[in-house]
Amino acid sequence: MSCGNEPDVAPDGGQSGGEALMPRRRQVRRVDRAICQKCKTAKSKYIMHSATFCPACFESTLNVRFLRTLFPALRPPHSKVKDLSRPPLQKGNALIGLSGGAGSVAMLDLLMRFGLIGRGTGARADLTKGEKEVVWDWATVVHVRFEEDVEKETELQRVVEGWGLQWMLLKAEDVFDSGLRQRLGGTQDDGPELGVDLHYHDLPLTELSSSSSLTPREKLLSLLTALPPASRPAMLQSILDHLLTFTAATLPNISHLLLGETATRQAQRVISGTALGRGWALPLDLAAKRSTSGDVVQLKPMRDIGSKETAILCRLRELASWNERRWFLGPEGKEKGKGGSGTRSIEGLTERFIAGLSVSHPSTVSTINRTGDKLVFPGETGSIASCPLCESPLEPSALDWKSRTALTSLSASTVTVPKNRKGDGKGLGLANMLCYACLTTLSRSPIAKHSPSLLGQGSVPLPLWVSAHVGRGTIEQYLIGQDEDEE
Numbered sequence: 063m064s065c066g067n068e069p070d071v072a073p074d075g076g077q078s079g080g081e082a083l084m085p086r087r088r089q090v091r092r093v094d095r096a097i098c099q100k101c102k103t104a105k106s107k108y109i110m111h112s113a114t115f116c117p118a119c120f121e122s123t124l125n126v127r128f129l130r131t132l133f134p135a136l137r138p139p140h141s142k143v144k145d146l147s148r149p150p151l152q153k154g155n156a157l158i159g160l161s162g163g164a165g166s167v168a169m170l171d172l173l174m175r176f177g178l179i180g181r182g183t184g185a186r187a188d189l190t191k192g193e194k195e196v197v198w199d200w201a202t203v204v205h206v207r208f209e210e211d212v213e214k215e216t217e218l219q220r221v222v223e224g225w226g227l228q229w230m231l232l233k234a235e236d237v238f239d240s241g242l243r244q245r246l247g248g249t250q251d252d253g254p255e256l257g258v259d260l261h262y263h264d265l266p267l268t269e270l271s272s273s274s275s276l277t278p279r280e281k282l283l284s285l286l287t288a289l290p291p292a293s294r295p296a297m298l299q300s301i302l303d304h305l306l307t308f309t310a311a312t313l314p315n316i317s318h319l320l321l322g323e324t325a326t327r328q329a330q331r332v333i334s335g336t337a338l339g340r341g342w343a344l345p346l347d348l349a350a351k352r353s354t355s356g357d358v359v360q361l362k363p364m365r366d367i368g369s370k371e372t373a374i375l376c377r378l379r380e381l382a383s384w385n386e387r388r389w390f391l392g393p394e395g396k397e398k399g400k401g402g403s404g405t406r407s408i409e410g411l412t413e414r415f416i417a418g419l420s421v422s423h424p425s426t427v428s429t430i431n432r433t434g435d436k437l438v439f440p441g442e443t444g445s446i447a448s449c450p451l452c453e454s455p456l457e458p459s460a461l462d463w464k465s466r467t468a469l470t471s472l473s474a475s476t477v478t479v480p481k482n483r484k485g486d487g488k489g490l491g492l493a494n495m496l497c498y499a500c501l502t503t504l505s506r507s508p509i510a511k512h513s514p515s516l517l518g519q520g521s522v523p524l525p526l527w528v529s530a531h532v533g534r535g536t537i538e539q540y541l542i543g544q545d546e547d548e549e
């Protein structure tokens with residue numbers, strides 16, 4: 063396989079190569095690139111996969127690709143895959159993730175223009191008049207704020223409410239807010255709040271006193287400050303994923319979570335996921351359809367459309383979008399300089415690499431995605447324990463694997479667990495419960511070594527979902543295991 067621009071024959075017809083090679087005959091299809099290659103009449107304006115399109119044909123091609131990804135996932139099992147007719151009304155409402163990037167903005171626009179989402183009135187279409195039935199009765203659109211951007215949020219809210227949908231704004235720090243579940247209409251209790259001490263390789267857990275006066279925002283910043291800059295994007299991604307799946311599972315009557323992840327983003331996920339050690343559960347991350355907690359089905363209807371194409375679509379339809387993914391949420395003000403924009407992280411590097419390579423090799427994204435589609439998840443979903451941090455199924459013994467493959471500097475001061483932690487029930491290691499990638503994410507920032515923790519004890523607060531996950535029986539199991547070892 064080659065993706066370079068190798069010439070088929072030498073410029074002089076293959077005569078100078080020493081050996082006389084049979085010149086390869088190749089039929090050259092002459093096309094007039096000034097004319098749209100679909101309708102053959104209009105003037106072409108865009109190039110997509112080496113073919114030229116006029117604006118109308120460009121839109122209709124993307125529409126077909128959108129519906130071809132979305133519709134099969136909504137049909138009952140065993141129906142025809144290539145059937146482009148409308149799927150039946152779904153049993154619940156939709157939750158749409160809207161970051162403001164071209165992918166999610168275009169997805170919302172496509173969903174509404176095709177009339178797939180109703181106004182929540184329960185009105186049914188009059189089929190005798192040629193009206194089409196909606197697929198979801200109503201939808202809530204959720205935007206997760208990492209950094210405040212009033213202009214963007216106001217515009218997104220205006221668009222969403224203009225379509226008659228419900229607007230919901232969540233903040234990244236809400237993962238530390240015990241009131242979030244109640245706000246979303248949930249009833250369960252989150253359990254005790256836990257902190258983790260990143261100074262030790264087994265990541266001992268400590269129960270934080272409820273009197274801790276830190277605000278959720280301060281807790282988030284204290285966690286991010288303690289992590290090395292390269293780990294922050296992975297943590298922020300886990301927070302985003304959790305907030306979306308948690309909202310979908312907690313809000314009443316939600317059956318589908320729709321994400322506007324584009325083909326370009328999928329390709330970045332393949333490369334950065336593999337590099338970060340997420341390869342084991344990666345096929346699940348890449349799937350167009352995935353069941354998440356609370357019987358909610360997660361769909362990615364834009365996964366066949368590249369980010370450049372979605373950007374053109376937004377431009378054609380005059381939709382505002384904000385495409386820069388900013389990974390530098392962290393200690394205020396300090397990270398915006400060198401490397402702070404995420405370029406030092408694997409995620410940031412991958413994004414730049416794929417964007418750069420796509421310029422000279424337009425099939426980069428589809429080649430990576432075709433390879434990604436061949437990956438098969440080796441375990442069985444549902445029966446395996448999941449990682450408390452990323453909530454993906456847990457591959458067996460990540461810690462053993464890491465100890466065999468990784469070079470770690472184990473100075474005496476970091477290996478020994480201090481005496482006061484032993485046997486007092488506080489020395490529970492989070493490291494045993496994490497997947498390989500999250501184990502790497504939760505390493506301590508070398509800069510944070512000298513800065514005292516906000517909690518004063520070296521522990522940093524963990525998001526509430528991690529505490530809840532760890533709390534659900536894992537502590538007991540671990541304690542039993544520890545007792546047996548000691549006997």
Ligand SMILES: [Zn+2]
Pocket residue numbers: 098099100101102103104115116117118119120
């Ligand atoms: Zn055309």
Ligand SMILES: [Zn+2]
Pocket residue numbers: 449450451452453454496497498499500501
């Ligand atoms: Zn994990």
